[in-house]
Amino acid sequence: MCRLFAITSKDPLSPMTAINALDVMREGHDGSGVGLFLRDLGGPFEEMKDAPILSGIFTDDGLKRLDIFMMDMGFMTKYKLSIKVPKDPPKGVPKRDIYLIRAYEYPEEWDGWTDEERYARLLEIRLTLRDMGQEKNDMIVFSFWPDVIMLKEIGDPLSVANHLKLERNELKARIIMAQGRQNTNYAINLYACHPFFLEGFSTMTNGENTAFIPIKEYLSSRGFQGYQGYQSDSEVFTHILHYTLKTLGLDLESYKHVITPLQDKALEEHPDGQFLKSLKHTCRRLIIDGPNCVIGSMSDHRLFMVQDRKKLRPGVVGGKPGVFAFSSEICGLDSAIPDRDKSKDFQPMHLDTAIVESDRQEVKICRQTDRLPLQL
Amino acid sequence: MPSDRPVTPSTLSIKDLPWQIVWNKDKCTLCGSCTAVCPVNAIELGVFRKRTIKPFVDISKKSTSEFEIFYGIRQKTDPSYGCIGCAMCSMVCPNDAVIPAKSDEAAKMNLHIDRGGQPRRRGGRRNSHDSVLDQIKFIRISMLTDPALDAGRHEFELKTLLGRVLSPEENMKFIREHGWIPPVREIYPLIIGGMSFGALSPNMWEGLQMGVAYLNEELGMPVRMCTGEGGCPPRLLRSRFLKYVILQIASGYFGWDEIIHAIPEMKADPCAIEIKYGQGAKPGDGGLLMWYKVNKLIAAIRGVPSGVSLPSPPTHQTQYSIEESVAKMIQSMYMAWGFRVPVYPKISASSTSLAVLNNLTRNPYAGGLLIDGEDGGTGAAYNVSMNHMGHPIASNLRDCYQNLVKLGHQNEIPLFAGGGIGKNGNIAANAAALIMLGASGVVVGKYIMQAAAGCLGSESDRCNICNIGLCPKGITSQDPRLYRRLNIEDVAQRVVDVFLSFDTELKKIIAPLGRSTSLPIGMSDALGINDADAARRLDIKYVV
Ligand code: SF4
Ligand code: SF4
Numbered sequence: 048m049c050r051l052f053a054i055t056s057k058d059p060l061s062p063m064t065a066i067n068a069l070d071v072m073r074e075g076h077d078g079s080g081v082g083l084f085l086r087d088l089g090g091p092f093e094e095m096k097d098a099p100i101l102s103g104i105f106t107d108d109g110l111k112r113l114d115i116f117m118m119d120m121g122f123m124t125k126y127k128l129s130i131k132v133p134k135d136p137p138k139g140v141p142k143r144d145i146y147l148i149r150a151y152e153y154p155e156e157w158d159g160w161t162d163e164e165r166y167a168r169l170l171e172i173r174l175t176l177r178d179m180g181q182e183k184n185d186m187i188v189f190s191f192w193p194d195v196i197m198l199k200e201i202g203d204p205l206s207v208a209n210h211l212k213l214e215r216n217e218l219k220a221r222i223i224m225a226q227g228r229q230n231t232n233y234a235i236n237l238y239a240c241h242p243f244f245l246e247g248f249s250t251m252t253n254g255e256n257t258a259f260i261p262i263k264e265y266l267s268s269r270g271f272q273g274y275q276g277y278q279s280d281s282e283v284f285t286h287i288l289h290y291t292l293k294t295l296g297l298d299l300e301s302y303k304h305v306i307t308p309l310q311d312k313a314l315e316e317h318p319d320g321q322f323l324k325s326l327k328h329t330c331r332r333l334i335i336d337g338p339n340c341v342i343g344s345m346s347d348h349r350l351f352m353v354q355d356r357k358k359l360r361p362g363v364v365g366g367k368p369g370v371f372a373f374s375s376e377i378c379g380l381d382s383a384i385p386d387r388d389k390s391k392d393f394q395p396m397h398l399d400t401a402i403v404e405s406d407r408q409e410v411k412i413c414r415q416t417d418r419l420p421l422q423l
Numbered sequence: 424m425p426s427d428r429p430v431t432p433s434t435l436s437i438k439d440l441p442w443q444i445v446w447n448k449d450k451c452t453l454c455g456s457c458t459a460v461c462p463v464n465a466i467e468l469g470v471f472r473k474r475t476i477k478p479f480v481d482i483s484k485k486s487t488s489e490f491e492i493f494y495g496i497r498q499k500t501d502p503s504y505g506c507i508g509c510a511m512c513s514m515v516c517p518n519d520a521v522i523p524a525k526s527d528e529a530a531k532m533n534l535h536i537d538r539g540g541q542p543r544r545r546g547g548r549r550n551s552h553d554s555v556l557d558q559i560k561f562i563r564i565s566m567l568t569d570p571a572l573d574a575g576r577h578e579f580e581l582k583t584l585l586g587r588v589l590s591p592e593e594n595m596k597f598i599r600e601h602g603w604i605p606p607v608r609e610i611y612p613l614i615i616g617g618m619s620f621g622a623l624s625p626n627m628w629e630g631l632q633m634g635v636a637y638l639n640e641e642l643g644m645p646v647r648m649c650t651g652e653g654g655c656p657p658r659l660l661r662s663r664f665l666k667y668v669i670l671q672i673a674s675g676y677f678g679w680d681e682i683i684h685a686i687p688e689m690k691a692d693p694c695a696i697e698i699k700y701g702q703g704a705k706p707g708d709g710g711l712l713m714w715y716k717v718n719k720l721i722a723a724i725r726g727v728p729s730g731v732s733l734p735s736p737p738t739h740q741t742q743y744s745i746e747e748s749v750a751k752m753i754q755s756m757y758m759a760w761g762f763r764v765p766v767y768p769k770i771s772a773s774s775t776s777l778a779v780l781n782n783l784t785r786n787p788y789a790g791g792l793l794i795d796g797e798d799g800g801t802g803a804a805y806n807v808s809m810n811h812m813g814h815p816i817a818s819n820l821r822d823c824y825q826n827l828v829k830l831g832h833q834n835e836i837p838l839f840a841g842g843g844i845g846k847n848g849n850i851a852a853n854a855a856a857l858i859m860l861g862a863s864g865v866v867v868g869k870y871i872m873q874a875a876a877g878c879l880g881s882e883s884d885r886c887n888i889c890n891i892g893l894c895p896k897g898i899t900s901q902d903p904r905l906y907r908r909l910n911i912e913d914v915a916q917r918v919v920d921v922f923l924s925f926d927t928e929l930k931k932i933i934a935p936l937g938r939s940t941s942l943p944i945g946m947s948d949a950l951g952i953n954d955a956d957a958a959r960r961l962d963i964k965y966v967v
C-alpha cells in the first residue's frame with residue numbers, strides 16, 4: 048500500500064520533512080518510488096511567484112531539444128536549479144542525466160494575456176513537451192506552472208532524496224505533498240507516480256480505483272485536452288477535482304459529493320438534498336468505488352483530505368496553528384510535528400473532508416451531511 | 424384401423440416426431456389423467472389388440488393363438504397434435520408410467536407443420552443454447568491493494584437511472600437558470616420486460632405485479648415491470664402501484680384508449696413510457712396475439728372485438744421513422760404526464776441500432792434506449808422470425824455504448840439490454856457482463872416466466888405453445904380452466920425469491936471487483952473471454 052504525507056506550514060520547509068515522514072512509515076510501502084509536490088515556494092523561488100516553473104527529468108539530448116523549443120517560443124530562463132547527481136545512483140534508482148527545475152520569463156507577446164489564456168497555454172506546452180519526450184524517450188515533464196515544483200523517481204524515497212540532495216537550501220516550500228511507492232497496478236512508469244497535477248490542482252491517493260476505466264473514458268470524452276495520460280488509476284482524482292471546480296464551478300466541499308455521493312436516504316434528509324441528488328445523477332460516472340484516501344492541494348493553497356465511502360484507507364490530520372500535516376499514519380505526523388497537541392489529531396471518516404485553509408490556523412471538518420457553503 | 428393405412432407424403436411415424444411418449448403398460452392404471460391434462464391432445468386412450476401364439480410341446484396337438492384386447496395410451500402422429508414435450512402427463516401420472524422422450528434425430532415433423540400454407544408460429548424463444556454472455560468471465564479481482572469487499576456485509580447501492588441524464592455541465596447550467604431537468608427514475612437494474620396483459624394470463628400478470636409491489640414496498644428494491652403492448656387493467660391504472668409499472672405503447676396502440684382515459688384519475692405517475700419499435704424475438708415484425716387468446720376481457724382492455732387475431736403492425740403511419748416519433752410521440756407522451764415521466768424507445772438489436780441511437784442523442788427528450796437482442800421475447804411470432812432474424816445483444820450493446828463514449832454521452836441516454844439474459848440459468852452473471860459492457864440495466868422476460876411460474880419451455884423447442892392459449896401451466900393462456908392452475912401468490916413469492924437471489928449473486932460478482940456504491944457500468948477492464956474474436960469484437964481481454 049502507498050504511504051502519503053502532506054504538510055502546509057507558514058515557514059518554508061525542506062522536502063526532507065516529508066521524506067523523513069515517509070521513511071518512518073516505511074513498513075507501509077515497498078520503497079519502489081517517490082513523488083514530491085512543492086508549492087508556495089520559499090528560497091530563491093519566493094521572488095518569482097508568477098514565473099512558470101518547469102520540472103522534469105531530461106537526457107542531455109532532451110535538454111537541448113527543450114532549450115530550442117522554449118527559446119523558439121520566446122521563453123527566457125529566469126532561474127534554474129540544476130541537480131547534479133553522482134555518477135552511480137543508489138540501488139534501484141535509474142541513471143539519469145539531468146533533473147531540471149527551471150523558472151522562465153514569459154515570452155513578451157504574452158504580456159497582455161489574461162491569466163486564463165496563459166494557463167491554458169502553459170498546459171498545452173507541458174503536454175506538447177510530454178509528447179515530444181515520449182516520442183524520443185528523452186524528456187519526462189511533470190509540471191509547468193507558476194510556484195509549483197514536482198519531482199518523481201523510482202527507488203526508495205530516502206535514498207532518492209539523498210541522491211538528489213533534496214535537503215539543499217534552494218529547495219523549500221510551504222506546501223509539500225509526498226508519496227512513497229510506484230504505481231503497482233499497471234506497468235512501472237514515472238508518470239504513474241503520485242502526486243498528479245493539472246492546472247493548479249494536485250492530488251495523491253492511497254488505494255485502488257476500481258471505477259477507473261469508466262471514469263477515464265468519461266473524462267477523456269469531455270473535450271478538455273488536459274484530461275489525458277492516465278498511467279495510473281488514481282490520476283482521475285485530480286481531474287475530477289479540476290472538473291468539479293473549473294468546469295462545474297462548484298467548491299471543494301462538493302468534491303466529496305461528486306466522488307462519493309450520499310446514499311438516497313441521507314440525501315432525502317439533507318438540506319441541499321434536491322441539488323445533491325441531481326448532482327449525484329449527473330455526475331454518476333465520476334463516482335469512485337475503491338478504497339481511497341485522497342490528499343490534495345488547491346491553487347489557493349488549501350490542503351485537504353477525503354476518504355472513500357467505506358473508509359478503508361488510513362489517514363490522519365494534526366498540527367498546530369501555523370503548521371498542519373496530513374499523513375497515512377500517526378508516526379508520520381509525529382516525525383514532522385512532534386510538538387502538536389495530539390489529542391486534537393483527527394482521522395477523517397467516510398463523510399468527512401478535512402480542510403486546512405491557506406491561513407493554516409485550524410483543521411476544518413466538513414461533513415457530507417452538512418449544508419453546502421456554496422448555494423446556487 | 425385398416426391394415427393398409429394410406430401412406431401419404433405427410434404421413435408421419437412416431438419416430439418422426441420431436442417427442443415420443445414412452446408409456447409403461449405395467450405401471451399404467453389407466454386413470455386417464457395424462458390424456459386429460461395434455462394441452463395439445465397428443466395422446467389419447469387407445470385400444471390395442473395383441474395376438475399371443477400358444478404352441479404345444481405335444482406335437483399331436485395343434486398350436487393355437489389367442490387375441491387379447493388391452494387399453495393404453497396412443498400417441499397421435501398428426502402434426503397438429505404433435506407432442507410438445509411439456510411433460511404435464513408425467514407430472515399428473517400417479518405411477519410414473521408415462522414420460523416424453525426427445526427424439527434422437529432431427530424431427531421430420533418440422534417439415535410438415537405448415538398445413539394450409541401457414542408457416543409455424545409459436546411462443547418466443549430462439550431455441551439455441553449457446554450464449555456469448557455465458558462465456559464471459561470477470562477477471563479483475565483485486566488482491567494486492569484492495570481488500571475484497573464482503574458481499575454480505577458492505578453497503579451496496581445497486582440502483583440505476585432510467586431517464587435522460589443531463590451532462591454535468593448542462594445540469595449545472597439548467598440549475599442556475601432554472602431550466603427543465605428531465606425526469607429520472609432510480610430503479611433496480613433488473614427490469615421485468617414487456618409481457619402484455621393478453622399474452623400472459625391474468626393470474627400470471629397479477630402474480631408478477633404482486634411480487635413487484637412486495638419487492639418495492641416491503642424490501643425496498645425499486646423493481647419495475649413493463650406492461651408490454653396491450654394496455655393495463657383499469658384498476659391498476661388508478662392505483663398507487665402504477666409507479667412500479669412501465670407502460671408500453673406500440674404500433675398497434677392496443678390498450679391506449681384505456682390508459683389515456685385513466686390519466687385524470689391516476690394517483691401516481693407510471694415509472695416510464697416505453698415506445699416499442701421492435702422486439703428482439705421478431706425484429707421488423709409486429710406482435711402477434713392469436714385469436715385463441717383474445718377473450719372478452721382482453722378484447723375490452725385492448726379496445727378490439729374478441730376472437731380475432733391481433734397482429735400489431737411492425738410500423739405504423741404515425742411511427743414511420745424514428746425522427747418522426749422522437750419529435751411527435753416522445754414529446755406528446757411527455758406532455759400527457761406534464762413532463763414528469765421519462766419516455767424511451769425500445770428497438771430490436773440490429774445493424775441499424777446505432778442509427779437510432781445517434782438520432783436519440785440529438786433529442787433532449789429521449790429518456791433511454793432499450794435494445795432487445797435476438798434471444799429475447801416471450802410473445803408469439805413466426806418460427807422463422809424467431810430463429811433467424813436479429814442481432815445478438817452483446818456486440819450490439821457494446822457498439823452503442825462505445826459510440827456514446829466517443830460522443831461523451833455515456834449513460835446520458837441510459838442503455839438497457841434484453842435478450843438471452845439467463846437463458847442457461849446464469850442470470851446474474853449475464854446481467855453483470857452486460858452492465859460491464861455498458862448497459863445501465865437489463866430487461867428479462869423469459870427467465871422470469873421460467874423461474875417464477877415454472878414455464879416448461881426450454882432452449883430445445885420444448886412446449887412453446889404460448890401462442891395458442893393452451894399453456895399447460897396457465898402462464899400464457901386466457902382460458903380460465905387453464906390459468907386457474909397457476910396460483911397467484913405462488914408466482915409472487917417466486918418473483919421475490921428470484922430478485923433476492925439475483926441481488927445476492929450480483930453482489931457476489933461485483934464485490935470482489937471492488938464495486939459497491941455505483942453500478943459497474945462500462946467497467947470493461949473486468950471482462951475476459953476465451954475467444955479471441957469475441958474479445959476483439961467486444962473490446963475486452965482475451966484470456967485462455
Ligand atoms: S408431454 Fe405434454 S404434450 Fe406430450 S403427451 Fe405429455 S402432456 Fe401431452
Ligand atoms: S409452459 Fe406455457 S409459457 Fe411456457 S412455453 Fe409452454 S406454453 Fe409457453
